[in-house]
Amino acid sequence: MDRTTVIAQAVLLLAALVPAGYVYYRVRFAPRPKPAYRSVAVLVLGDIGRSPRMMYHSESFAQNGFETFVVGYEGAQPPRSLLSLPRVHFIYLSPPPAFISRLPTTLYRLFAPLKVLYQVLSVLSALLGRIPHPPEYIIVQNPPSIPTLALVQLVVRLRGSKLIIDWHNLGYSILALRLGQGSAFVRLAKRFEEKFGQKAYAHLFVTNAMKEHLVKAWGLIGRTVVLHDRPPAHFHPASPAETHQSHHSGPIVTLRPDRPALLVTSTSWTPDEDFSILVRALTAYERRARVVNGTADVSDASGDADATKKGTKLPKVLMIVTGKGELREQYMEEIIRRETEGRWQWVTCRSAWLEAADYPLLLGSADIGISLHSSSSALDLPMKVVDMFGCGLPVCALGYPCLDELVKDGENGLVFKDSDELAEQLERLLTGFPNSPSLANLRGSLRRTHAPSHMPYSAPLKAGDPDSEELAWGSWSDNWDRLVRPLVIDGNDSLAEIALRAITEAYAEQN
Numbered sequence: 001m002d003r004t005t006v007i008a009q010a011v012l013l014l015a016a017l018v019p020a021g022y023v024y025y026r027v028r029f030a031p032r033p034k035p036a037y038r039s040v041a042v043l044v045l046g047d048i049g050r051s052p053r054m055m056y057h058s059e060s061f062a063q064n065g066f067e068t069f070v071v072g073y074e075g076a077q078p079p080r081s082l083l084s085l086p087r088v089h090f091i092y093l094s095p096p097p098a099f100i101s102r103l104p105t106t107l108y109r110l111f112a113p114l115k116v117l118y119q120v121l122s123v124l125s126a127l128l129g130r131i132p133h134p135p136e137y138i139i140v141q142n143p144p145s146i147p148t149l150a151l152v153q154l155v156v157r158l159r160g161s162k163l164i165i166d167w168h169n170l171g172y173s174i175l176a177l178r179l180g181q182g183s184a185f186v187r188l189a190k191r192f193e194e195k196f197g198q199k200a201y202a203h204l205f206v207t208n209a210m211k212e213h214l215v216k217a218w219g220l221i222g223r224t225v226v227l228h229d230r231p232p233a234h235f236h237p238a239s240p241a242e243t244h245q246s247h248h249s250g251p252i253v254t255l256r257p258d259r260p261a262l263l264v265t266s267t268s269w270t271p272d273e274d275f276s277i278l279v280r281a282l283t284a285y286e287r288r289a290r291v292v293n294g295t296a297d298v299s300d301a302s303g304d305a306d307a308t309k310k311g312t313k314l315p316k317v318l319m320i321v322t323g324k325g326e327l328r329e330q331y332m333e334e335i336i337r338r339e340t341e342g343r344w345q346w347v348t349c350r351s352a353w354l355e356a357a358d359y360p361l362l363l364g365s366a367d368i369g370i371s372l373h374s375s376s377s378a379l380d381l382p383m384k385v386v387d388m389f390g391c392g393l394p395v396c397a398l399g400y401p402c403l404d405e406l407v408k409d410g411e412n413g414l415v416f417k418d419s420d421e422l423a424e425q426l427e428r429l430l431t432g433f434p435n436s437p438s439l440a441n442l443r444g445s446l447r448r449t450h451a452p453s454h455m456p457y458s459a460p461l462k463a464g465d466p467d468s469e470e471l472a473w474g475s476w477s478d479n480w481d482r483l484v485r486p487l488v489i490d491g492n493d494s495l496a497e498i499a500l501r502a503i504t505e506a507y508a509e510q511n
């Protein structure tokens, strides 16, 4: 090795060591700045407008007097209820080059570090530079875990903030869907998530199952609270007038007795939702409707010849799939191909992305909701079902362990295991539509047991009753105020501390 190469390498090493040494010094020795009282950074390494739970957190923090910095990627428009709050500030991250996510698996592995480096720099610059003062709390969504968890651990050490990890799912289990359970990357990702996710001021979970699993498996340090998803207050069954309005602005719904049944599923089109189940179920429904309604070939109709005479007719079905995501094109092409080639008469399926205000309106106008969420970890729950329950919409949901924390088979919805069972449930619920007794029973029992507390038909919440969640649903903010507010407001400040801080702040403002 010649002298110039050695000198060049030494210079490069020094150039890398100086910033690393500075960060180490700041973490270990530099005095911590005092975080700004009642301020929070809400971090999601994804499209903010498509991260409902983090938007609801942001709204709740802001409504509780927190200066709220929402950090994430710009994309779908967040709801007006969030945009209009005076204390909410959006800090958008610059997205990594889009081509990386579209690469095939082998090339993706090669370029993944570049994507991570990009994310590291944009998150650090947002949390360390673009938020004017250290926030009192940083709440981060997990997943994604890499690199977010390591970064927030570093930032809370540097800025003296308190970390709250909001566990939506396990990042490594999602990676395993793509790379396989045995992959070394998946094992590495699991170690990473455990190491950097273990310690926080508080951990929030979407299910009891996830809390129990993580507390036991990873020995979490910090307070632990299960905050089940709940719909915000504007999710409710649509009145006929609202349904009529939605007819004019978009999807085709009318209240005529010969109207089609409106089915809805919402999704991020991720690999944990197998849409082929829905495609096969709709194909089966079309076949059954032809037979039952007497429009099938004679050969198809064997054994069902008298179904029409009994008046057990099936309605036309309009299936709307809402949401954006990578697998949308692939599945919608398959559906349209089947519709055209099979000359479907009884089923029409369309996809749509709705404005935040129109999404609950569609759910509130629909007849049946469908969930294909299968959960990569079997520890989380489908948010879409929460949305649907909020809108009084009965649900057919794909079953998996822990789903019963939300869907109770036969009480507030039906649970299916495959496309045959889903097709059978649709037929049962839609026979005689719009006057189907099975559908009316399910809707009635859902509204009795799982109605949001702000709806007039809801059962009253019983104060102090641990089971009251089963009787009536609090809205998101009821739940947040009951479970998270005490952690971030009442939790650890003495009255004297609060008063002293208020006086200091008022004095600082005057000067």
Ligand SMILES: Nc1nc2c(ncn2[C@@H]2O[C@H](COP(=O)(O)OP(=O)(O)O[C@H]3O[C@H](CO)[C@@H](O)[C@H](O)[C@@H]3O)[C@@H](O)[C@H]2O)c(=O)[nH]1
Pocket (backbone or CB within 6 Å): 050, 051, 052, 053, 054, 168, 169, 206, 229, 266, 267, 268, 269, 322, 323, 324, 352, 353, 354, 355, 356, 357, 359, 373, 380, 381, 382, 383, 384, 385, 387
């Ligand atoms: N505005 C709008 N929002 C939509 C639309 N379609 C879907 N969404 C939003 O997208 C969500 C469904 O996305 P998924 O990614 O399929 O969510 P999930 O599987 O039901 O729930 C996951 O995310 C939750 C919170 O982010 C987690 O709590 C849960 O455990 C799970 O991981 C819906 O709840 C809704 O908020 C639309 O057309 N318009």
